[in-house]
Amino acid sequence: MINLSSSDVATTLTADEPGATDPRLQRPVPPLRDDLHLVEVARERDGEPAWCIEDPVTNRFYRIGWLEFECLRRWGQRPEQICQQIRAQTALEPDVDQVLALVEFLATHHLLRPDTATVDRFAAEANERSPWLKAKWWLHNYLFFRLPLVRPQRALQTMARALPWLFTRSCVMAVLLLGILGILLVVQRWDRFTHAVVEAFSLSGLVSFACALVVAKSFHELGHALVATRLGVKVAHMGIAFIVLWPMLYTDTGESWKLKGSRQRLAISSAGILTELALAGLATLGWVMTQPGALNSALLYLATTSWVLSLALNSSPFMRFDGYFILTDVLDFPNLHERAGGQARCWLRRRLLGLNEPWPEAFSRSHRRALVGFAFATWLYRLVLFLGIAVAVYTMFFKALGIFLFVVEILWFIVRPIHQELSHWWSQRRAVPRHFRVGWLLVALGLTALLFIPWQTSVGGPGVIHSARSLTYYAPMPARLEARHDDGSVEQGATLVSLIEPDISLDLAAQQVALDNIDAELTGLLDNPQGRAQLSAAQARRLLNLSNIESHQREITRLHLSAPFAGKWQRINEQLAPGQWLSPREPLGVLIDPAHWVVEGYIDQQDIHRLEVGSSVRFFVEGQPSALHGELVRIAPSRTRLLDQTMLAERHGGVLKTQQESGSEGQPLELEQPLFAVQARIDTSWNDIREARGRLHIDAERQSLAARLGTWLAAIAVRESGF
Known part of the structure; x- marks a missing residue:
């Protein structure tokens, strides 16, 4: 669903000083496709009427406003004639740029009737070879594609007629009360419940969770489909959607935008979560009421899977899942992500560049502030999610393909949107006020200095101070x-x-x-x-x-x-x-030589090449602000996994992570990541006669942040590629 209000059209395309010589103004606008349908939908929040253009080929709907509707009523004339007629016959005051922007939008989404040259081009491309044989097609489509499986309209109508009681208030109240009862009973048996969940995490348990996931999601999508059918919305098809090769069931309820009431659309969008929550509540009650066995375990898997998916995943408004559509229907605010993103981008351009760009849509200050905040939260959420998806993609495949797909994920989901916005900034650089340009120049110089000037003069790592001689x-x-x-x-x-x-x-x-x-x-x-x-x-x-x-x-x-x-x-x-x-x-007892102290420390591999014996060191004991000074006397020739200083282990209050199975029955502790061991002699007096943890800082060869980042990335590439 794409919203296209009058202000949206005005910013979609801006003509380059259109005049009498512009060829687009001298000929009628291109004709529309004959198979398109125009459907009146609910009014906008400000009371302005709205319509949807239905594309039956792609099963997509494009929401338009009053101005676009008036333009389509007079379609086929020259843009200037369309504007003149609208000004004379309505209260609207359009300009030629808005009509040209509408033409560009319709052409972008293939809603115009193709001419002979376009048809010939499409035919030539189709005759060349199948698109799925091209690498570019796979790069674009492995991220997300749908696989329709069934056309369930007839079966759904039969089910809706056979199950009228399912949509009654009595049924809803009964399911709600039973679910609450199940939750209360589980709270009383919380220890047993948590113990059962922990025991379920095994190989067979993971398979059972997967089966429960399929059942829960099937009921979830069936809830969407049944409510849509009951409200008269056609469910075109149901199937599996692959998001970065991860399968998810889906139901096509795109025609719900034909409904004029937002409450009806809300019923469809919330039906999946409500069905899954009902299933979770009933399964929870069933787990409490049954004895341990196969049925009891199945109900546990179904309950936990349904609760987690409904509350943690589907309810999120930051991705285009049920939570997002529920929020847009509650607010009666279609295309919340796109419209909030447009407001946030305009806000950034105004605040950071001083550009006097018009707002995509007119909102009150508080409303606009809420949209900008929601857009920022969405971007942050997606950044974290896409980074996690990239890591998951890397781990799913062998290393060479995993690294390639990881890079594709980062470039497509993160770098590409940022590059598009920065490209717009660059294209508007001449419109940026002088004081903003000077400010950004200073910021760029500061960042360059921060990145490329070798500020870092020391290397740090955890360490333990102890006497050189102790018995x-x-x-x-x-x-x-x-x-x-x-x-x-x-x-x-x-x-x-x-x-x-x-x-x-x-x-x-x-x-x-x-x-x-x-x-x-x-x-x-x-x-x-x-x-x-x-x-x-x-x-x-x-x-x-x-x-x-x-x-x-x-x-x-x-x-x-x-x-x-x-x-x-x-x-x-x-x-x-x-x-x-x-x-x-x-x-x-212990006899300690108080005149001679040493520090045993551990340094990461990427920093060890910057150290040399004889360098000055500083050791900061935990809880003490002053440093103890000394000299580096030994660097281990190779990395080690054995942790001699057990005080530094995370399980003993330190910072170094050790393997869980090590350190038992007299075995030495083993580090998760091997480190280089170093030793430093402390020259200053140490009054506290005890072993103590702290942070060791060693004077090292100067290094910039950029060089450090490059070394880190190169080390990761070498390590993960298996070279």
Whole structure:
């Protein structure tokens, strides 16, 4: 449906100073096609009458206003004669430009009778080869095309006569109450419902969701078709529409614009969503009332699919889905997207370029402001949606074709509309006031400087600061705590933890007693000449006893943990007290060298080539405004997926994303995207003696935003193309 009010026609085409020499003014306007129909429709919001031109070949309707209707009544004459007659016979004051614009519009949409040359050209093009054999045809038509499947008019009329009760208030109220009851019962069983939905997300569940989607959309389109048939609108055909190769059912209710009442059109446009919501409500109640099984699962799939599609997709007014047509019928404002877009483009040209362009249509200030805001919201919504479609297209096909189609999507849906508007701006550059041109020149210079001057002098990444030397103390064996040093500074060699193992002490005492006995025995053997034969055996036992004593003494020495260097001692478990037994797996404390600190950081691949060892670094600890300064001392030769600094993992409060299956049962954490590990030495003092997260900034080779963007795009192209 294309709206064509009188103001629309005036801006469709502007003649280049038409005068007596313009050949278009010297001959009658071209005749219209004989198969067109003119249908009177509901009046405009301002009370002006309106009509629709019906094209039975394409099944499209073109809404026109009073001026266009008066022009068509006098069609076949010269444009100047048409204007003179309209001025003399009506209250309208048209000019020749408006008549010529109407001619151009009719010619653009092939509503004029083709001449012999045009017929010959169409015949030659048809004889060349089928259009679907051309690459250009595929580029234009794979984005959206329809595949009509059935002509359901007779079946729909039979159904409408057989189901009159379906359109009664009693039926509507019954379905509404049952749906509300189902929602209330689900709220009471919300935990069970959410658990069932989560369990449904499996391979078989996705297939079931797809089947439920087909059922829901079939009822959705059937609702449109039945209401249209009941209101006397012919449903030409039903079938499948492919939007970027994604199939969607559709119903052709284009003839609804013949209806004069907007409430009737609203009934048709809202019938699909209302049918789907009714289906969702009844399926929700059925899920609550049935026991777990195949039927219960089917009702769950149908309910969730219908609720999501109705509320999240079909109700959106920013695409030409049901929500958009409902909004246009509620407001009685046909072609809301096109007319709001025209207002927004004119607003931009006036505000950004200072052009004194006439508004496409006359509205109040508040009305125009609402249309401009709606257009901006629509553009933003479509930008996000089309970017998502482009990514989906890329993932649907093999890489080479996916990249090509991704580029086509971006160029067609995003770049092309922007290019068209900028082309209009460029064509009107001479009409832009001087101060606007100077302002845009300054903006262009500023953007150029921002993009191409190498402002970026540093590379950043997450990091962890820790002492270059730190020792965590554990009990060497199961032992009892005897004493532990207080927190604070300790000297080299100071005893930090004293442990005792009673069995070792008792065994040492027994070995000492045995040694004394062996020494006494040796003394007696030396004094007795007959005992010298046993002397060597006693000496061997003495050596073994001494060895056992030394071994026990070493074990006792191990139980006294000392500091190999001067530093800060921190007890970990403050609950430990003398007399408690300790496990070798239980940490007792940490000795930190406070004079030497390092930062372990991770840098992205696209920035690593700008770094070199010896560069200055700054490290900002979380929660502290001042930076710690130092020097880069190491750059890993290759990327790594293993995350040594677990504090940086997202699951532990950091910023780096790790794979979900890693880090369990003693496995190391693995990064989702491999990064380069770097190490920096901190030269300034760090008073807080602890490990801490932060942000590492490294002085690097200067780089502009444009160069960075180019490197990023090249890296994506190389990575995604598989080169």
